[in-house]
Amino acid sequence: MTVTREPSSAAPRPGRHSAVRSLLRLWPYVRPVRGRLVVGALSAVVASCLGLLIPLTLKWIVDGPVAGHDPSGVWLGGLALLVLGVAEAGLFGVRRMIVAGPLARVEADMRAALYARLQRLPVSFHDRWPSGQLLSRATTDLMLLRIFLSFPLTFLLVNGVTIVVGCVILLQQRWTLGLVLLAPVVPMVVLCSVFEERYARTARKAQDQIGDLTTVVEESVLGIRVIKGFGRHRGQERAFRALSWRLWETELRKAGLLGTLWALIVILPELAIGAALVLGVVEVGDGELSAGTLVAFLSTALALRWPVESIGFLLAITNESATATDRFFEVMDTAEASAEDAAAPVSTGVRVKEPGLRLEGVWFRYPDAPADAPPVLCGVDLRVRPGETMALVGATGSGKTTLTALVPRLHEPTAGRIVLDGRDITGLSRERLRELVAVAFEEPTLFSASAAENVLMGAPDAGEERLLAALAVAQAEFVHELPQGRRTRLGEQGLSLSGGQRQRLALARAVIGDPRFLVLDDPLSALDVHTEALVEAALREVLATTTALVVAHRPSTVLLADRVALLSRGRIAAVGTHHELLHTNREYASLMSGPAGPEGGDPR
Numbered sequence: 001m002t003v004t005r006e007p008s009s010a011a012p013r014p015g016r017h018s019a020v021r022s023l024l025r026l027w028p029y030v031r032p033v034r035g036r037l038v039v040g041a042l043s044a045v046v047a048s049c050l051g052l053l054i055p056l057t058l059k060w061i062v063d064g065p066v067a068g069h070d071p072s073g074v075w076l077g078g079l080a081l082l083v084l085g086v087a088e089a090g091l092f093g094v095r096r097m098i099v100a101g102p103l104a105r106v107e108a109d110m111r112a113a114l115y116a117r118l119q120r121l122p123v124s125f126h127d128r129w130p131s132g133q134l135l136s137r138a139t140t141d142l143m144l145l146r147i148f149l150s151f152p153l154t155f156l157l158v159n160g161v162t163i164v165v166g167c168v169i170l171l172q173q174r175w176t177l178g179l180v181l182l183a184p185v186v187p188m189v190v191l192c193s194v195f196e197e198r199y200a201r202t203a204r205k206a207q208d209q210i211g212d213l214t215t216v217v218e219e220s221v222l223g224i225r226v227i228k229g230f231g232r233h234r235g236q237e238r239a240f241r242a243l244s245w246r247l248w249e250t251e252l253r254k255a256g257l258l259g260t261l262w263a264l265i266v267i268l269p270e271l272a273i274g275a276a277l278v279l280g281v282v283e284v285g286d287g288e289l290s291a292g293t294l295v296a297f298l299s300t301a302l303a304l305r306w307p308v309e310s311i312g313f314l315l316a317i318t319n320e321s322a323t324a325t326d327r328f329f330e331v332m333d334t335a336e337a338s339a340e341d342a343a344a345p346v347s348t349g350v351r352v353k354e355p356g357l358r359l360e361g362v363w364f365r366y367p368d369a370p371a372d373a374p375p376v377l378c379g380v381d382l383r384v385r386p387g388e389t390m391a392l393v394g395a396t397g398s399g400k401t402t403l404t405a406l407v408p409r410l411h412e413p414t415a416g417r418i419v420l421d422g423r424d425i426t427g428l429s430r431e432r433l434r435e436l437v438a439v440a441f442e443e444p445t446l447f448s449a450s451a452a453e454n455v456l457m458g459a460p461d462a463g464e465e466r467l468l469a470a471l472a473v474a475q476a477e478f479v480h481e482l483p484q485g486r487r488t489r490l491g492e493q494g495l496s497l498s499g500g501q502r503q504r505l506a507l508a509r510a511v512i513g514d515p516r517f518l519v520l521d522d523p524l525s526a527l528d529v530h531t532e533a534l535v536e537a538a539l540r541e542v543l544a545t546t547t548a549l550v551v552a553h554r555p556s557t558v559l560l561a562d563r564v565a566l567l568s569r570g571r572i573a574a575v576g577t578h579h580e581l582l583h584t585n586r587e588y589a590s591l592m593s594g595p596a597g598p599e600g601g602d603p604r
């Protein structure tokens with residue numbers, strides 16, 4: 001068995017739009033640099049059209065100075081060719097200089113917008129979307145879009161104009177030969193539209209598979225300890241190889257489609273040029289056409305080869321970019337549709353003059369839970385008085401963590417409401433709610449910043465004194481022993497620390513802001529008995545002035561609380577002091593004394 005997630009199509013996605021409609025959605029990001037893009041495109045159009053003057057100059061040289069044996073005229077013609085070549089190259093260079101910087105800005109702006117949106121998305125969104133899918137959208141997809149804006153977007157226009165101008169020149173030179181050259185246009189248009197549809201599907205598949213692969217790599221790196229500990233590296237390797245194999249197959253299909261299109265796009269015009277050459281030579285032989293005109297005609301046709309041939313390649317990148325745009329906006333749109341505030345039940349606005357924390361008829365079911373699964377919480381009523389510490393006890397899987405996540409609005413209740421100091425939390429701004437409520441989870445997450453920065457996340461404006469006090473409460477003074485003291489940078493996710501050290505830093509982060517409400521999800525589970533006793537002694541002082549809800553598995557943690565609430569089958573089954581419940585409630589007594597609880601869980 002491997003620990004990889006399902007290929008992701010987990011990431012929900014709507015049906016595909018046309019490539020143009022998808023790409024038009026980039027406009028708000030491209031708008032600020034539109035001037036530069038237009039100037040860049042115009043320079044490239046002028047450069048490309050200057051290239052088309054070269055065959056006309058050749059015609060002048062052949063029919064004029066060469067036919068008239070005029071060496072100075074040939075030199076003049078050569079000089080004109082040189083000037084045209086230099087001007088063409090110079091203008092293409094100018095275009096690059098004009099657009100490179102602004103387009104890097106567009107990419108950075110889009111990435112920043114995506115990152116900001118990801119930060120604001122509800123936890124339920126992150127539960128649903130594999131992280132690799134989000135990573136690949138923020139990196140490879142956005143890079144692809146920058147490449148599209150700087151190259152294919154301009155060159156689809158430039159090559160289109162060049163082909164039209166070239167065709168006019170060809171028809172003007174000799175319309176009969178011109179028609180021969182234009183004959184492949186209709187089959188090529190049909191081919192391109194069939195290709196567009198097929199390539200779009202395959203490109204989408206490949207980009208999603210890159211996301212899946214990124215997820216596997218990310219999970220393997222983050223979970224390297226588990227993988228090594230269980231000797232699962234071969235299984236992981238197999239999973240990775242299977243996914244890369246699938247990606248390889250899709251990439252081969254893409255290459256096959258592109259190869260077929262390219263071959264036809266190259267062969268059809270070559271055949272037409274061959275036919276025109278034969279006809280042209282016959283006409284020159286019959287004296288109906290000058291040699292210079294034939295040279296100019298064929299040079300123009302050859303000059304149009306690259307613009308025509310590149311169309312397949314440009315269409316391919318355009319298609320992939322449309323897919324990348326869809327993938328980018330799938331996240332941005334989901335965010336708009338399911339942003340926390342939008343998902344929140346409408347605030348009743350009722351002000352109850354009652355301090356403390358109250359849960360009223362709270363129901364909750366995870367959005368991605370199976371349809372036949374019962375709700376995790378089924379009408380929870382609980383009141384925590386101001387300054388009181390309420391322990392929340394229940395069997396494993398009874399919904400304690402879920403309940404605590406509702407208070408800081410990491411999830412929204414399906415029904416019912418949560419009231420802090422008489423105000424429905426849905427009526428409080430996010431900032432106000434974060435000021436009022438601090439949380440510490442059983443699985444402490446630290447960031448690759450210094451120990452002090454991690455703690456100060458709980459109160460960015462707190463000074464040195466409060467930082468030291470919070471570290472003392474959490475018995476996290478070990479940070480002073482680190483190589484650079486509390487300024488020591490912690491490794492990724494704080495993995496350079498022990499589980500207990502991480503928990504203590506997370507606890508310090510929760511208490512530093514001196515919050516009115518403290519929600520602790522079994523915050524001492526990784527501590528040894530001695531350290532736990534020290535933290536509890538210090539925490540008692542903090543809890544004396546704070547209204548707290550503390551998930552507890554062990555009697556020692558329960559004893560921190562004034563009262564205990566027993567969560568069972570989605571409801572609060574009993575509330576009382578630890579000793580009252582021990583004597584009056586068999587389920588509670590069994591949970592606290594060790595044997596498996598009634599839900600079959602391990603009460604630890």
Ligand SMILES: Nc1ncnc2c1ncn2[C@@H]1O[C@H](COP(=O)(O)OP(=O)(O)OP(=O)(O)O)[C@@H](O)[C@H]1O
Binds near residue numbers: 127369376
């Ligand atoms: N993101 C999720 N999506 C769907 N179901 C979930 C999700 N998270 C938790 N659950 C389910 O919700 C139920 C309650 O989980 P929760 O983590 O709240 O239990 P708990 O009482 O805190 O357990 P423990 O004591 O082991 O920490 C479990 O059945 C779990 O499988």
